[in-house]
Amino acid sequence: xxxxxMIAPSILSADFARLAEEAAAVSGADWLHVDxxxxxxxxxxxxxxxxxxxxxxxxxxxxxxxxMIEDPDRWAIGYAEAGAYNVTVHAEAxxxxxxxxxxxxxxxAKAGLSLKPGTPIEPYVDVLKHYDTLLVMSVEPGFGGQKxxxxxxxxxxxxxxxxxxxxxxxxxxxxxxxxxxxxxxAAEAGVDCFVAGSAVYDATxxxxxxxxxxxxxxxxxxAR
Ligand SMILES: O=C(CO)[C@@H](O)[C@H](O)COP(=O)(O)O
Numbered sequence: 001x002x003x004x005x006m007i008a009p010s011i012l013s014a015d016f017a018r019l020a021e022e023a024a025a026v027s028g029a030d031w032l033h034v035d036x037x038x039x040x041x042x043x044x045x046x047x048x049x050x051x052x053x054x055x056x057x058x059x060x061x062x063x064x065x066x067x068m069i070e071d072p073d074r075w076a077i078g079y080a081e082a083g084a085y086n087v088t089v090h091a092e093a094x095x096x097x098x099x100x101x102x103x104x105x106x107x108x109a110k111a112g113l114s115l116k117p118g119t120p121i122e123p124y125v126d127v128l129k130h131y132d133t134l135l136v137m138s139v140e141p142g143f144g145g146q147k148x149x150x151x152x153x154x155x156x157x158x159x160x161x162x163x164x165x166x167x168x169x170x171x172x173x174x175x176x177x178x179x180x181x182x183x184x185x186a187a188e189a190g191v192d193c194f195v196a197g198s199a200v201y202d203a204t205x206x207x208x209x210x211x212x213x214x215x216x217x218x219x220x221x222x223a224r
Contacts, residue, residue: 003192003218003221003222003223003224004218005187005191005192005193005194005214005217005218005221006030006031006171006192006193006194006214007029007030007193007194007196007200007210007213007214007217008029008030008031008032008033008064008173008193008194008195008196009026009029009032009033009195009196009197009200009201009206009210010033010034010035010144010175010195010196010197010200010201011023011032011033011034011035011055011197011201012033012035012046012143012144012197013144013145013197013198013200013201013202014201015201016047019051019054019055019058020055020058020059022201022206023055023058023059023061024059025206025207026061026200026206026207026210027061027207028207028210028211029061029210030061030062030193031061031062031063031064031085031086031193032055032059032061032062032063032064033064033066033175033195033197034047034052034055034063034064034065034066034084035047035066035068036048036052036065036066036067036068036069036079037068037069037141037142038068038069038070040069040070041068041069041070041090041092041093041141042068042141042142043142044068044142044143049075049078049079049082052065052079052082052084053082056082056083056084062085062086063083063084063085063086064084064085064086064088064112064173064195065079065084065086065087065088066088066112066114066135066175066195067079067087067088067089067090068090068141068142069090069093070093071093071095072089072090072093072094072100073094073095073096073099073100076089076100076103076104077103077104077107079109080103080104080107080108080109081107081108083108084109085109085110086109086110086111086112086132086133087104087109087110087111087112088111088112088113088114088133088135089111089112089113089114090113090114090115090116090141091113091114091115091119091124091127092115092116092119094113097113097124097127097130098127098130101113101127101130101131102130105132110132110133111130111131111132111133112131112132112133112134112135112173113127113128113131113133113134113135114134114135114136114137114141114175115134115135115136115137115155116137116140116141117137117138117139117140117149117151117152120155121134121155121158121159122158125162125167125168128159128162128168128170129168131170132169132170132171133170133171133173133193134159134168134170134171134172134173135173135174135175135195136152136155136156136159136172136173136174136175136191137152137175137176138150138152138153138174138175138176138177138178138182138186139175139176139177141176144197144198145197145198146176146177147177148176148177148178148179148181148182149176149177150182150185152174153185153186153189156172156174156186156189156190156191157189157190159172159190160172160189160190160191161190163190164190164224171192171193172190172191172192172193173191173192173193173194173195174186174191174193174194174195175195176195178194178195178196178199178213179196179198179199179213180199180212180213180216183196183213183216183217183220184216184217184219184220185220186217187216187217187218187219187220187221188220188221188222190221190222190224191217194213194217196209196210196213199213200213
């Protein structure tokens with residue numbers, strides 16, 4: 001079967017003063033990736049729940065909220081209750097990731113767990129049974145426009161194998177440095193969903209960039 005890859009443009013590279021228009025420019029995207037940063041878990045500060053609530057009114061694209069924050073056990077639930085489609089927390093920050101996933105699902109969201117480049121997947125396999133999405137970071141979280149770290153592809157391959165053998169039921173997502181030069185390697189490793197910030201929003205036509213990235217990933221994805 002031909003695999004249909006998903007593309008999630010990251011609004012971190014969009015014009016924050018025109019977020020509704022920037023969302024409309026990628027209306028063919030599968031998810032809109034929203035990077036919430038608190039200047040503690042990562043050395044950058046972006047947006048929070050009020051902006052997410054406004055975006056939810058401005059677009060029909062499902063919001064994929066990536067919380068790069070401390071104490072997600074306390075704050076993530078608000079994003080789920082507001083109507084975000086997928087709420088991703090960091091394994092390195094969550095105190096009780098299993099309970100957190102249960103709370104997110106109970107509030108109606110998909111639950112996502114993210115791993116920084118240096119965080120292995122193996123200690124989290126049992127935890128991931130409670131999650132819907134695994135976000136493999138292919139840059140150190142905090143900023144857009146960084147260089148893709150190909151080393152993390154082993155983690156994506158491990159996740160793919162665990163899904164294909166029925167041990168996990170997860171969307172395997174990758175984030176950081178995804179562009180026309182890197183998306184094929186990630187697709188070959190078995191990634192389902194590709195976050196792309198600068199490759200989409202620095203393009204003259206962001207909608208076309210989404211379509212091109214999706215076509216490239218589809219070509220490179222193993223049949224499954
Ligand atoms: O979470 C992050 C960065 O921490 C990402 O979502 C970036 O926004 C991706 O940007 P590009 O690397 O695609 O430019």
